[in-house]
Amino acid sequence: MISQLLSTENEDVSAGKLRDDNPLDESESFHELCEACRRGDLKICQEKILEGVNINGRDSYDYTPLILASLCGHYEVAHLLLESGAICERDTHQGERCLHNALNDRIRNLLRSYHFSKSTDPLQPFAAHVTSLLSRDTPRTSDITLVCTDCTFRLHKLVLAARSPYFAETFAAAPETVSWRLPNTIPSRSLEIAVRYLYFGDVAADLGDGEEEQKILTGVEKLSQLFQTESLFESIMERDLRFVRQRRTDDLALGRQRFEVWLNDSVLANKVEVETSRAKDVRWGRNNKVFADVLLQADELVEEEDNDLESYSGTTTPRIRNTEGSLNGIPVGPVSPSKRPRRSILYPVHKAMLIRAEYFLIMFSSGFKEAQETEHLQIISVDFPPDVLEIVLAFLYSEKADIPLSLAVDVLWAADQLFIDKLKNKTAVIISTLGSGDAVTGKAEKRRRADEDDGVIDIYEVIRAGWDTRVPQLEEFGARYLAYRLERHIDTEEFAEMVQDSAARIQSRQETDTVELIDDIRFYLSERFRLRFEEAGLEEMMDDLEGSAGDAQDATEGQFQEERGIDSAERYAPSDAIPPTRVAANGVIKSDALDGTVIRTLDGKIAGDEFSQEAMDYRILLTKLDQLLEKLELDA
């Protein structure tokens, strides 16, 4: 029985009808992904996932990335894979294998918590939103009525056009259309099914029996041809559950892509760039060709050099106000003094999609101005630059979260302000994985990595953003990041300030004696060095050295000398990355060009070998942390 099922399944697979859940993938990038999963390299994993590598593929040994990650005990990687849609379905061979192979219970529980319903379709929330538009009354978002003999549907041109080529053409020819009549020959029930299909709803339904069913099906078939959505009819005829699921996945993916195309071709392509001061004069009629029902205005950032002092200090409200001016004495932010007129970009967008963000949902449901129907489209300004807005729109319209690290923090803020929790989480994941700070094998690799990260990420911003937007994993990430580069941060003003802020955060809640950030850094510091010792199988050394830490501490009293051996120079960032102020404060600059054979610690002492040097470094960094706390008068 089972073998028969399996063989038909294999036939289906080989005939190309049914897709394998875990297809063999021998591409180079998939191989790299697998490698990264073995090593636990979050960053590579995230990169590969964003590149679009199939995370549910399998290598020539039938390993999937998820199995590898859980087998090798990389919790974070497994989590990332699952979040990104890796399947771990119970009652399948691969799923059970994955659970069985997991290194520890923590990972096993993680796998279990991602039951198939959560993981199979990362697009489900998107689809659910579109479906919910069908039944949502407030705020009103529909802009077209489909009429048939005994019922009407209030629908959205945007959705219809994105989903059906027929409607795309129809509306392109006549964007002012407000109603569409169903040919009388088609039963209304068929239209209902078609509409549900277009809105990603569930089409499987009881159609009644015999003649009636036949009539409805014929109607659906006609509509399917009319709308040029062939898979509509095929979907409803499909009976096998696996095919149904597969078809739906395909359909969703295609639908999402259409929305994305639509966003690019209609919304982004029709953005209007004007001088900020003129933005309010932009007039868009209701019957525009992209069916937009609201305009979003994003202001370009002013060049930093131009008004550094002016706009960064003492500005309470966002720097520039471009809306209809003041109401009841609302103060208008200072006008930018820049010589070049500030420019704004207006995006014609759709409430139907915007209300995925709770901010917009409430805005459009409220009794305020934005919810009023006006002759010309309302212009609503947002607090972030156009590039950030475009990312937000991409997410709202097509569930895409392709966020460059350079904009990640801004997107995080935007997502927080607009209450888009999903985007916020995704951004946080991207920051904490791409900007990964942990040790990887290969010193050269590590150095390269550190360079890149320093260039893109301002870790202090990230931690602060994490605090303010309430994403604890960012603080954790920051601590790890700092721990692996502590020697370059420990003496900076910014670091001290950060520690103080962290302490303040805690104290404002209740009196406790620990500083969260320092605790985290200590933890990751120990991890950083312990890992090294473990690799050499010399864990005991740590204990030995802890006893003799006294002299190291003596040595660190007073002035801190940073002196590097060749080895350490390799491990740490090159000197050009060190801020000049810091070097100046230290007062002494030791030449890098020292004798390559001598191994020295951070305080310049000559260590016996690499390991004892590591141990002493560890000790030195811990001591410095204590000193810092003392200086800041914080108990820890």
Place this chain on the structure above:
Amino acid sequence: MIASRGARKIKPPRKNIQGDDVDLEPTWVTLSDSFREIHTQNASQLSYEQLYRHAYVLVLKRKGDQLYKRVIDFEHDWLSEDIRPRLHTLASSALLSFEEYDTKTVNERRVSGELLLKGATKAWDNHQTCINMLADVLMYLDRVYCREQRRTPIFEACMELFRDTVLKWLVTKGEDGMDLLDVLSTIILDQVRMERDGDTINKHFIRSCVHMMESLNESNTDGQETRLYVTRFQPRFLKASTEFYREESERLIRENDAGTYCRWASRRIREEEDRCRSTLSESTTDKIRRVVEDELIRNKIAEVIAMPNGVKFMSDNNRIEELSLVYNLNARVDSKKTELITAIQKRVAQMGDEINRAALAASHTPPAPAPGYSDGSTKSGERVVNQHTAAAMKWVEDVLQLKDKFDTIWRLSFASDQALQAALSKVFSEFINAATFPRGTEYISLFIDDNMKKGIKGKTEHEVDLVLDKAITLLRYVQDKDMFEKYYKKHLSRRLLMNKSVSNDVEKQMISRMKIELGNNFTSKLESMFKDMTVSEELSNGYRAYVDKLGDYDPARVDLSMHVLTATVWPLDHMSGALDRDPNKQDKAQGPIFPPEIERVKKGFEKFYLNRHSGRVLSWLGGMGTADIRAVFPKVPTKDGLRERKHELNVSTYAMIILLLFNDLSENEALTYEEIEARTNIPPHELTRNLQSLSLATKTRILLKEPMTRDIKPTDRFKFNEGFSGKFIRIKVGVVSAGNRVENDKERQDTDDSVRQMRAHYIEATIVRIMKQRKTCAHLQLISETISQLASHFKPEVTMIKKRIESLLDKEYLARMPEDDSMYKYIT
């Protein structure tokens, strides 16, 4: 995008909202101005985006606590300066109309009350709408600041403000000052009172105010039980309602009859339920219903039921609807419906007693005649017997009618309630088995007998079914099932032997119904009676065939058909009449002396039978048989001339023996009573009866008696009446007591005795069975177990059981335990 990573340095993001301080004041001015606009319904031109941004920035700048505080202060001021004075003015004027309660008309009171309710409703609705908008604007404050600092969200906080600054603010001064809530409650109560008195009120505003009280809590803690509605309004409402209904119930019961009262009470309950649904809160439904039930029903139901036009009146007059009301009301307050049950039982018991008494009276007047005195010719005797039987029939009819009546009431008025059914059964059973009326079982059996013989003639199957149903219904109530069995057997045996049943099928149906009702045990004997009948028929046929084979046909041969009856199954003691009654006589006489020709046939059959079933003993019961005799009377002159008369006489077996005696006599020779008795050995009682029918009844006077008195004396002489003539060829000579009728006292005495004896055996058998199983058993337990095991048969008296135990002790089946007197043990 990823490819370009690292190419440019990220610009420090959003310095504008980082670190730097922000000035609260101007922002707050903007916000508070907008809030005021919102409160005055001018929000449509406000920009949500701007307001949201203000609040957002303030929260980010860690000014959340200040913002929160200011919002709360703002709302507080707004409520106390704008809303409160308006509402309190309304409240004061409403109160004023109460103080002048007497002088103001209801209408004035209603108008001023409605004004306040309307004002409060409107203020509350507005407040909610505005705060919703405020909360929208302050969403970031709610989500971030309030959540982190565990502050009450803006919306809830402002609702609490409304409660504290408006609702709980005293309207009147002084120690017992009322706050607005009290005033509102008073108004609502007053309006409810108006509605109860039949006025129309505006429910909408009350409903809204109730909603308001329901959505607010007494304190800031959450919970269903602390809602203002529950803490402030509901208790007052219930109290006022209690007083109202107490008063009303007194008045109603004074002024109306029971039916009206019940109707009114039902209506009040419905009204209160409606009121909770439409005006107040559904959560009060149960509580107010309880109040009404307590006041109108629980405290009054007994009184109502006992009213002169209460349940007794209703049931006598078949007031189905009113009884149904009483039932429903009683069921509301008492799942057992005690009051109603008591009343109904009392009534049924009364009526049952009346029926019993009537039956007894009918059967005693005129006093019961001497037993076995007359045959069909004695009119008075027959009438007495018939009167007796008629009384029995009437009793059964009456009981059935009573049953019918209360069944109808039960079905229509009491919703086929189980408890009432049980109660009715109990009371029926009680009066049918009443100690003062011991004839129930006999009457029921007679009723069946009568129907089997005559009643069901010409009835359809359905009607017959109904009759059987009635019989079974009555039978259900009978406790002394053994007594009934005895009567039934007696009556049945007569029906069978004398072929009186209209339909054998119906007889069998009856048996199978009894089987369902009373079990196999009960009917097994009855069934074997039927079986004996069939077997006997076969036997007769077999015997006839056997005789035919013996030799040539002999015209003088006597045809014999007989019933062979199993001695243990048939009630032989009744059938053989006096034969068994006197043990002394039975010793000397083994039945009547048959004439030789009969004796020959008898012997022949005995031989035939014993061949088939060796080892059995046949004894002949002459008293039950009949014989066809062809009699030839000598020629006497008639108006047609001189001719011989031939008659076929159908007589009882005994009469046949007597008549055959005269065959051998010469003309005019006579026999004395004593001679006859000596030559036939017929029991004197039977002999007397047979001679009576042969010599006294005019139509069947085949013998002539000397002297011609109405009594039979031992010295009387009898001779063949040669001059006898009848109108018909066939003449049936009846014998008294051929049919079933009511027993006379003596017979009853006999029946009772035999039943008592039988019961003694039953009880002993049961006791032994129990003890055999238990080995040891306590006295009380033994008794209760015995009673329960015998319940399906009859209800044994405890004294009787004790006696049986004594007798078993004597017979050494049981013994007392040496260590405990109250314990018995079984001796094997």
